[in-house]
Amino acid sequence: MKCPYCFSNDTKVVDKRDNEHEGTTRRRRECLGCSKRFTTYERIENIDLSIKKKDGSCQAFNREKLQKSILKSLHRDEISSEDLNTVLDEIEMDLLSKETTVVESSEVGKLVLQKLKKISPVAYMRFASVYKSFHSLEDFSKEIEELKKT
Numbered sequence: 001m002k003c004p005y006c007f008s009n010d011t012k013v014v015d016k017r018d019n020e021h022e023g024t025t026r027r028r029r030e031c032l033g034c035s036k037r038f039t040t041y042e043r044i045e046n047i048d049l050s051i052k053k054k055d056g057s058c059q060a061f062n063r064e065k066l067q068k069s070i071l072k073s074l075h076r077d078e079i080s081s082e083d084l085n086t087v088l089d090e091i092e093m094d095l096l097s098k099e100t101t102v103v104e105s106s107e108v109g110k111l112v113l114q115k116l117k118k119i120s121p122v123a124y125m126r127f128a129s130v131y132k133s134f135h136s137l138e139d140f141s142k143e144i145e146e147l148k149k150t
């Protein structure tokens with residue numbers, strides 16, 4: 001890290017703060033050359049998380065894809081973009097807090113279902129019909145019975 005004033009490479013960190021909400025780390029640095037202080041921010045660009053699909057292939061976790069799959073079941077007018085972001089954040093955090101960096105796609109589906117259940121039972125059914133690959137009306141009514149119980 002170069003000092004922005006005198007371009008010296010000798011700087012020391014005098015204060016460090018993590019902002020968990022933004023996922024950033026802020027470091028207050030002091031230049032050992034000219035003693036001036038400045039602040040740097042560190043942000044996570046990429047996370048190491050893979051999703052293992054049913055066929056065994058792995059794909060890097062993609063938040064946009066997750067958003068798209070949720071919006072297939074949940075229409076834009078059923079959720080504000082703020083709430084949608086919160087749902088995505090929560091799912092992402094759940095996935096990241098697992099001990100492994102490879103998560104089965106069925107696990108992701110389960111998390112989505114948990115969220116949709118609270119937002120809209122209709123969206124829940126839409127998503128469940130794809131995720132659980134319903135084949136008959138009976139599958140639907142079974143799921144609805146389950147949904148009523150919870």
Ligand SMILES: [Zn+2]
Binds near residue numbers: 004006008031032035
């Ligand atoms: Zn300096």
